[in-house]
Amino acid sequence: MGFKETLKARLAPAKDRVSDLAAQHGDRIGQGLDKAARTVDERTGGKYSGRIEAGTGKAKDAIDRMSQKGDDGTPPRDGTP
Template sequence: MSMFDNMKDKATDAVDSQGDKIGDGVDKAGDFVDEKTGGKYADQIDQGQDRAKDGLDGLDGQDDDIN
């Protein structure tokens, strides 16, 4: 197993067990950036948050871990 496969497996396990907390972290990070930019890039930040959560949630091939 390559190093990247090992990292993907660990990330998948983390998302499976802590998906809600990870989703909250993505939301908080986006909100922080939105606040620092004065809301100027709110739409782009929201899209980035959604894409990040979708990407993380899809690691195991199922869309069930992050809301």
């Protein structure tokens, strides 16, 4: 078994745990992201609003992807790493 396969095997339990936490607390994570985005936007005087909004949206999408599991209990494969 190569290094990559060994690493994947060792990280699988952590990946499952993160998926479970994202499924259970996705709404609270989203609220925290929104609050952090508002704070950063205020402190930068709105100068980076578009970038902050885009980054927050991508983070929320990632949380949604992590929280969704297939019928066999694994996250769906949508072509993203």
